[in-house]
Amino acid sequence: MPLLLKQVTLARFRSIWQPLCQQAEAQGWSPAQFLYELCEQECEDRMVTRRQRLLRDAHLPWEKRLDGFDHQHVEPKHWQEQQVLSRSHTWLVQPENLLLFGLSGVCKTPLGIVIT
Numbered sequence: 001m002p003l004l005l006k007q008v009t010l011a012r013f014r015s016i017w018q019p020l021c022q023q024a025e026a027q028g029w030s031p032a033q034f035l036y037e038l039c040e041q042e043c044e045d046r047m048v049t050r051r052q053r054l055l056r057d058a059h060l061p062w063e064k065r066l067d068g069f070d071h072q073h074v075e076p077k078h079w080q081e082q083q084v085l086s087r088s089h090t091w092l093v094q095p096e097n098l099l100l101f102g103l104s105g106v107c108k109t110p111l112g113i114v115i116t
Contacts, residue, residue, distance in 0.1 A: 010042055011042075011045070012041050012042040012044075012045035012046075013038055013042055016038070016041055017038060020034065020037060020038060020041075021034065024037070047093060051093075060113045073102070073106045073107070082111065082114075085098075086114060098112075100112055
């Protein structure tokens with residue numbers, strides 16, 4: 001089985017199928033439940049890996065933090081929204097865009113880095 005999973009490039013399947021199979025047997029899962037859990041974990045792993053790759057390829061300076069960001073040019077309402085975005089990364093996996101508008105030099109890029 002591990003060789004077949006390696007051939008079809010299901011890395012997460014390969015590392016979790018045996019413990020998950022034991023859990024499925026112990027909890028009486030149906031084959032469909034077992035397969036669903038395997039697929040779900042594979043998709044999650046791919047999403048995390050993809051996000052890490054994209055962020056790494058963006059060459060962003062990681063030392064940026066929201067608490068050190070000068071927010072004097074940001075309206076208080078928008079500042080609160082940005083703090084919420086920076087604490088919860090669930091918005092990153094949604095198929096939506098985040099647009100930052102402002103004049104040149106008001107730190108749109110550093111703010112984008114901070115909230116990712």
